[in-house]
Amino acid sequence: MNLKFELNDSIKARLKLREGEKIYYSIPVxxxxxxxxxxxxxxxxxxxxxxxxxxxxxxxxxxxxxxKALAExxxxxGILVLRKDGEDMLVAHYxxxxxxxxxxxxxxxxxxxxxxxxxxxxxxxxxxxxHCGRVIPGTKTCPKCSGNGGFFKILKKTxxxxxxxxxYISFLMxxxxxxxxxxxxxxxxxxxxxxxxxxxxxxxxxxxxxxFVLSVAIVVINILKSIATAKLGSKISADLRxxxxxxxxxxxxxxxxxxxxxxxxxxxxxxxxxxxxxCADVFCNLFAVFFxxxxxxxxxxxLDWKLALLTFSVVPFxxxxxxxxxxxxxxxxxxxxxxxxxxxSDLQDVISGMRIVKSYGKEEIEADRFKxxxxxxxxxxKRNERFWGMFDFVLSFCMGIGVVIVVYFGGRSVLDLKMSxxxxxxxxxxxxxxxxxxxxxxxxxxxxxxxxSSLERIYDVLSQEAPEExxxxxxxxxxxxxxxxxxxxxxxxxxxxxxxxxxxxxxxGEMIGIVGASGTGKSTxxxxxxxxxxxxxxxxxxxxxEMKNISRKSYHxxxxxxxxxxxxxxxxxxxxxxxxxxxxxxxxxxxxxxLANAHxxxxxLPDGYNTYVGEKGHSLSGGERQRIxxxxxxxxxxxxxxxxxxxxxxxxxxEYMIQKALDxxxxxxxxxAIAHRLSTLKNADRIMVIDDHRIAEFGTHExxxxxxxxxxxxxxxxxxx
Amino acid sequence: xxxxxxxxxxxxxxxxxxxxxxTKEYRFSKTKGGFLSLEFEGSTxxxxxxxxxxxxxxxxxxxxxxxxxxxxxxxGIIEDLSLMSxxxxxxxxxQLKLYYFTPVINKILSIKDEYGYAYFHVKTDKGECRFxxxxxxxxxxxxSDTRLIIKDVDENRFEIKDIDELTSxxxxxxxxFL
Numbered sequence: 001m002n003l004k005f006e007l008n009d010s011i012k013a014r015l016k017l018r019e020g021e022k023i024y025y026s027i028p029v030x031x032x033x034x035x036x037x038x039x040x041x042x043x044x045x046x047x048x049x050x051x052x053x054x055x056x057x058x059x060x061x062x063x064x065x066x067x068k069a070l071a072e073x074x075x076x077x078g079i080l081v082l083r084k085d086g087e088d089m090l091v092a093h094y095x096x097x098x099x100x101x102x103x104x105x106x107x108x109x110x111x112x113x114x115x116x117x118x119x120x121x122x123x124x125x126x127x128x129x130x131h132c133g134r135v136i137p138g139t140k141t142c143p144k145c146s147g148n149g150g151f152f153k154i155l156k157k158t159x160x161x162x163x164x165x166x167x168y169i170s171f172l173m174x175x176x177x178x179x180x181x182x183x184x185x186x187x188x189x190x191x192x193x194x195x196x197x198x199x200x201x202x203x204x205x206x207x208x209x210x211x212f213v214l215s216v217a218i219v220v221i222n223i224l225k226s227i228a229t230a231k232l233g234s235k236i237s238a239d240l241r242x243x244x245x246x247x248x249x250x251x252x253x254x255x256x257x258x259x260x261x262x263x264x265x266x267x268x269x270x271x272x273x274x275x276x277x278x279c280a281d282v283f284c285n286l287f288a289v290f291f292x293x294x295x296x297x298x299x300x301x302x303l304d305w306k307l308a309l310l311t312f313s314v315v316p317f318x319x320x321x322x323x324x325x326x327x328x329x330x331x332x333x334x335x336x337x338x339x340x341x342x343x344x345s346d347l348q349d350v351i352s353g354m355r356i357v358k359s360y361g362k363e364e365i366e367a368d369r370f371k372x373x374x375x376x377x378x379x380x381x382k383r384n385e386r387f388w389g390m391f392d393f394v395l396s397f398c399m400g401i402g403v404v405i406v407v408y409f410g411g412r413s414v415l416d417l418k419m420s421x422x423x424x425x426x427x428x429x430x431x432x433x434x435x436x437x438x439x440x441x442x443x444x445x446x447x448x449x450x451x452x453s454s455l456e457r458i459y460d461v462l463s464q465e466a467p468e469e470x471x472x473x474x475x476x477x478x479x480x481x482x483x484x485x486x487x488x489x490x491x492x493x494x495x496x497x498x499x500x501x502x503x504x505x506x507x508x509g510e511m512i513g514i515v516g517a518s519g520t521g522k523s524t525x526x527x528x529x530x531x532x533x534x535x536x537x538x539x540x541x542x543x544x545x546e547m548k549n550i551s552r553k554s555y556h557x558x559x560x561x562x563x564x565x566x567x568x569x570x571x572x573x574x575x576x577x578x579x580x581x582x583x584x585x586x587x588x589x590x591x592x593x594x595l596a597n598a599h600x601x602x603x604x605l606p607d608g609y610n611t612y613v614g615e616k617g618h619s620l621s622g623g624e625r626q627r628i629x630x631x632x633x634x635x636x637x638x639x640x641x642x643x644x645x646x647x648x649x650x651x652x653x654x655e656y657m658i659q660k661a662l663d664x665x666x667x668x669x670x671x672x673a674i675a676h677r678l679s680t681l682k683n684a685d686r687i688m689v690i691d692d693h694r695i696a697e698f699g700t701h702e703x704x705x706x707x708x709x710x711x712x713x714x715x716x717x718x719x720x721x
Numbered sequence: 722x723x724x725x726x727x728x729x730x731x732x733x734x735x736x737x738x739x740x741x742x743x744t745k746e747y748r749f750s751k752t753k754g755g756f757l758s759l760e761f762e763g764s765t766x767x768x769x770x771x772x773x774x775x776x777x778x779x780x781x782x783x784x785x786x787x788x789x790x791x792x793x794x795x796x797g798i799i800e801d802l803s804l805m806s807x808x809x810x811x812x813x814x815x816q817l818k819l820y821y822f823t824p825v826i827n828k829i830l831s832i833k834d835e836y837g838y839a840y841f842h843v844k845t846d847k848g849e850c851r852f853x854x855x856x857x858x859x860x861x862x863x864x865s866d867t868r869l870i871i872k873d874v875d876e877n878r879f880e881i882k883d884i885d886e887l888t889s890x891x892x893x894x895x896x897x898f899l
Contacts (some may be wrong), residue, residue, distance in 0.1 A: 035818045035846035075776070075880040077822035081754075088768055088789075090755035095822055097875040127874050135838040135853045135874055334897060692792070711795065 001122035011053050021048045031093040043092050069109035071102040154455050165232045172225040173288030179218045184429035192422030233280030240272040251534045271454040293437050300430050318398045332384050339377045399435045406431050420662045474551040479558045479639040480543050481508035481670035487538030498524045500693045511671040513684035520690045522674045560638030564645035565623040570614030580636045596631035597657045630661050643673040741797035749812050771816045822880045828893040861898040
C-alpha cells in the first residue's frame with residue numbers, strides 16, 4: 001500500500017523543509033473541514049513535523065511536542081488525532097478508502113514520537129488500481145495494467161505441461177473442421193450431379209453413402225474430441241487446485257486473512273474451474289473455428305465473390321444485434337437470479353427460524369411477506385420467459401435474413417444459369433456456418449479477459465513467496481520455557497490493533513492463567529504464541545531468542561495445543577492422536593491416552609483405537625474429543641503448552657477428568673491457559689488480566705485479590721453463582 | 722466481603738439498565754482540538770463521543786453520548802437533537818459529521834459494469850465522486866422500497882434517499898441492483 005503519494009507542485013513549493021528534515025509519508029486527505037470531498041489535500045509526515053494541506057490551509061505540528069497519534073475509525077471514514085499537551089487534536093478527516101493507510105501513518109508517527117526513525121512499510125495491496133481506476137481483484141498488480149505480455153506468458157506456462165494433449169485435440173479439431181466443410185461440397189455434387197432429370201439411382205446411393213460416412217465421422221470425431229477435452233480440462237484444474245492448495249498451506253495466516261473470506265476458496269474452486277473450462281472449450285476450439293472460418297470465407301468468395309461480399313456486409317449488423325440481445329439477456333437474467341437468491345435466502349431464514357416464528361405466532365405475517373417477495377420474482381420471471389421465448393426466434397430471424405438475401409440474389413443467379421442449384425445450396429450452408437461462428441468468435445474476447453482475471457488471481461497466490469526460513473538465520477533450540485514479551489503489538493487489520501504494547505516475562509515451567517472479557521485479545525495473544533502470526537511491532541523472545549529466529553519446525557515440535565473447539569480430522573483415533581508426532585508407537589499412544597484419561601472410554605468403543613472419527617465417523621462427546629486433543633498434546637511432551645478454554649462447556653464429571661489430565665500435562669511446563677471459569681485456574685502460578693488490548697493486571701491470585709481490581713471483581717462475581 | 726461485591730455488581734447491573742436522558746442542563750463545549758467536552762453537575766468529561774443508535778431510521782434522535790476511553794461508557798442519551806439548544810445542536814452535528822460519513826447520491830452520471838464490479842460516477846451532497854462496488858457481495862442494502870445504502874469496495878457508504886426521485890434513465894442504470 002502506497003504511503004508516499006506524489007505531491008502536487010503547489011504543496012511541494014509550500015513545503016519548506018529544515019535542514020536534515022526528510023519526508024517519510026505523504027498521503028491524501030479526501031474530506032475537507034466542511035465534510036466535503038476534496039482531491040487537492042494532503043497530509044505529510046517528515047522526520048520532524050506533521051503537516052496538513054487541506055483546501056489551501058496549511059498547519060503543522062512538531063513531532064517532539066506530540067505524545068501520541070491515533071487513527072480512529074468511524075462509520076464510512078475515520079479521523080487522525082494527535083495528542084499534544086494531553087489535548088486531542090483533530091488533524092485530518094478521511095473516507096474508508098484510506099482507513100488502513102492512516103493506521104500505518106499513525107503507527108509511523110508513534111515510532112517517530114518514541115524517538116526512533118524506522119519507516120513503516122505496508123505490504124497490504126491497493127484495492128483500486130491507481131492507473132486505470134479499476135478494482136484490483138485481490139492481486140498485487142492490476143490485471144488490466146499488468147500488460148498482455150505477462151498474461152500470455154502465464155497462459156503459456158499454464159498449458160505447457162499439456163502440450164501433447166493440446167496437439168491431439170487440435171488435430172481432432174481440424175478433422176472436425178475438414179469434415180464440416182466437406183459436407184456442403186458433397187451435398188452440392190449430389191444436387192448438381194444426381195438430382196436432375198436424368199440422375200442415376202446408383203450415383204445417388206454413392207453420394208448418400210459418402211454423406212453418411214461424413215456424418216458418422218463428424219459424430220465420432222466430436223465424441224473423441226469431447227472425451228479428450230474433458231480429460232484435459234479436469235487434468236488442468238486438478239493440477240492447479242493441487243498447486244494452489246499446497247501454496248495456501250505454506251503461506252502465513254496473515255495472507256489468508258488479508259483476503260476476503262471465501263475469496264481464496266473461490267480461487268481454488270471457481271477460478272481453476274474456469275481455466276480448465278476455457279482450456280477445454282475455448283482454447284481448443286479457437287484453432288478449429290479459425291480454420292473453419294477462414295476456409296468458409298475463402299469458399300464463399302470462390303463460389304461467388306459478389307454474393308459473398310453482399311453476405312459479409314450483413315454480418316456486422318447481425319453481430320451487433322446479437323451482441324446487443326445477449327447483453328440485454330444477461331442483464332435481465334442477472335436481475336432474475338438476484339431475486340431468486342432473495343427468495344431462497346428468505347425461505348431459508350424462515351424455515352430455519354420456524355420455532356421462533358411459530359412460538360411468537362407470526363406465521364401469517366411471514367407468509368404474507370413471502371407472498372410479496374415470491375410475487376415479485378414471478379413477475380420478473382414471467383417477463384424474462386417472454387423475452388427468452390422471443391430470443392431464439394429473433395436470432396434465427398437474423399440469420400434468416402442473411403439466408404434470404406443469399407437465396408434472393410443467388411436464386412436469380414441460378415435462374416440466369418450463372419450458378420448451379422448445388423452451388424447455391426453449398427453457399428447457403430457456408431452462410432449458416434459463417435453466422436454460427438461469427439457469434440462464437442464474438443464471445444472470445446470476453447472469455448479471454450475473464451480467463452485473464454482468473455489466471456491473474458491464481459498466479460497471485462502461486463507467485464506469492466511463502467516465507468521460507470533461511471537456515472543460516474534460524475536456529476534449532478531446546479526450549480526451556482522462558483517467554484518474554486517485549487513491547488509486542490499486533491492487529492489482524494492494520495487499522496485495529498488487538499494487542500498493544502504487551503510486556504511480560506514468564507519463567508520456565510510457570511502456569512499463566514489468562515482472563516478477560518471476550519474480544520479483549522486473549523486468543524490473539526495465544527495465536528502469537530502459536531506463531532500463527534508475527535508481531536507488527538516489538539517482539540516475543542523464547543529463552544532470550546527472538547521467536548522469528550527459531551526454526552518453525554523446532555518450535556512447533558515443542559509446543560502443545562488444546563483448543564476450545566477440538567478439531568478431529570477424519571480418520572481413526574490413532575491417526576488423530578498421532579497427528580502431533582507421526583512416528584509415535586502404539587505403546588506411546590496408549591500411554592498418552594492413559595495420561596489424558598482417554599484410555600478407558602477408547603477401550604469401551606467396539607473398534608477401540610481404530611474407531612473412525614471426524615465428520616463422517618463415530619461421534620464422540622465434547623469431553624471425549626477434548627481428551628483426545630489432550631492426548632495429542634501429551635504425545636510430543638511439549639515444553640510450552642497452550643490451553644484455550646480447554647474445559648469450557650463440559651459437564652462436571654468430564655471436566656474433573658479433564659482437569660486431572662491437564663494437571664498431569666501442565667506439570668513443569670510453561671503453560672498459558674485461557675479460562676472463563678476461574679476455578680480451572682486455581683493451579684495457575686500467576687494470572688494475566690487482559691483488558692482493552694493491554695495487560696491490565698498481572699500477578700499471583702493473592703496479589704490480584706488484594707488489588708481489588710478487575711480480577712477481584714471477576715472472582716467475586718463467579719463465587720456467587 | 723462477598724456481600725459488598727454482590728452489591729457492587731447489583732449496582733453495576735442497575736447502572737447498565739438505567740437510561741440517563743440528557744437535557745438542556747448538560748453543557749457541551751468545543752475543545753481546542755476540535756472535539757466536544759461535557760460538563761454536568763460537577764462531572765467533567767474532557768472528550769466525549771456521539772453515537773447514533775438508529776443511524777438509518779432516526780439519525781437525529783436517540784444519540785448516545787459516551788465517554789472517550791474508559792470502556793466508552795454511556796453518559797446519557799439525547800432523545801431528540803432538535804429539542805436541544807441551538808448551540809448544542811450545532812456542536813453535536815459537527816461531531817456526527819466526523820464519525821459518520823455517508824454521502825447522499827443526488828445524481829447518477831454513469832454506472833459501468835465490468836467483470837463483477839460496477840463503477841459508479843455520481844454527484845453527491847459532498848461533491849462529485851467515483852466509486853466501485855463488488856457485484857458479488859451484497860453491496861446494496863435496501864432500507865425501504867425506495868431508500869438504498871450502497872457500500873463500495875473500501876466500505877464507504879453512499880445513500881440514495883429516494884429512488885423515485887431519480888430520472889428514468891438513472892433508474893434503469895440502477896435496475897441491476899434493485
